[in-house]
Amino acid sequence: MRWPDLFARTRPTPSASIRYGDDQLQVVDLWLPTGPGPHPVALMVHGGCWQSEIADRRIMNWIADDLRRRGIAVWNIDYRGVDRAGGGYPGTFLDAAAAADSLRVHAARYNLDLARVVAVGHSAGGHLALWLAGRGRLPASSPLRAADPLPIAGVVSLGGLPDLEEAARAPGSGCGTEVIAQLTGGRFEDTSVPRLAPLGVPQVLINGAQDRIIPAAYAEGYAAPMRKAGDNVRVHMVERTGHVELIVPESDAWKVAASEIGQALGR
Template identity: 75%
Template sequence: MIWPDLLERPRPQPDVEIRYGDNQMQVVDLWLPPGKGPHPTVLMVHGGCWQTEIADRRIMNWIADDLRKRGFAVWNIDYRGVDREGGGYPGTFLDAAAATDALRQHAPKYNLDISRLVATGHSAGGHLALWLAGRHRLPANSPLRSLNPLPIHAVVSLGGLQDLEEAARPPGSGCGLEVIGKLTNGRYADTSVPPLAPLKIEQVLVNGLQDRIIPSSYAETYANKMRAAGDEVRVRMVDRTGHVELIAPDSVAWAAAAEEIERALGR
């Protein structure tokens, strides 16, 4: 599957748009299932190599709609990429954190159940989803540290790039080496996920064996590091699957991811 196979489909639309800042990228789309709730909720983070010009939150609309049809609310966040003023380190991380914490403020109005919050992210969003789940472990002197981060109880990463230090080594991933430098400013201790281990949450990595953007080997390398630190990490490799299929609602890969999300939310 190539990108036009997904992006040229009719694009479903969210129910509510919520701003958490003044920048045009500081926005969240809320997808609400029918009924009064309380609605089990999924935090969603888009990819695009942390670059706004490559992708924004709307690239996730098809799987957000699928989760809405399955009876879940979806909190689909956006953030300033490294190619935007204020993005990179620390802005991209601060945006993702602020967008996530805003869920706590809006949950009562929309009857969102965040007592067991599951996050999912694609590509660069897989990294951010796991980073958000681990930011309670940030060093005390980190400018990215939050006083009361919203707890995330499980993460399903879709072709994620969690280990930024590994991604910074030549030849790197399909995102390139330069973007990793802009994102981290060389500070892997508070931007990459392995230094935050153990996260003490359930982690599932869904990856395509034929992914040419994020090599499937990255998943096993990350999982081994986290297991050594005491975390539970499962890897699901999907054959005949590249990068796009991971967020295509009719794909085998997304069926596997949705199954993991449903299981993590007790369905």
């Protein structure tokens, strides 16, 4: 499947949009299920090689709507990419963190269950979803460190780039080494997830065996050392699947992902 095949579909709309800052990209879309709740939450992070020109949160609308129909609330965050003023290091990370933490501010109003939050990220968003889960282990000297980050119970990465240092060494990463340099500023100690190991939460990496954008080998390349560090990391390699299918509701890959998200949330 190609991107135009997905974008040609009618795009579902969220229940509400909530600002966490003044920039036009500092916004979260809430997808709220029917019923009184309390609702478990998928904290959703879009990809696009950390570049706002390539993608924004709306690329996730179809799977967000699918989770909403399954009784799972979705907190679909946006952030300034490396190609926007204030993006890169540290802005992109601070945006993702602020968007995640703003869930606490609005949880009571929308009856969202803060004890059941799973981060779900696609492509570059897979990296940010894992990073959000590991924020509590950031070095004390890091400007990205927060005193009390939102607890995340697990992570589902969809075709993610989990190890920035590995991607920075490989021009075939799909995003390119220059973008990673803009994102990290060369500071892997607080931006690359393996440096934060063990995260202490279950992690599931779902990849398409025919993904031509993000090398499928990145999944096991990340999983092996994380397991050695003590983390519970599982990899699902889905055949006849590329990069786009990972966020298409009727795809085999999304069926795996939706099941994993439901299990992680105790559903």
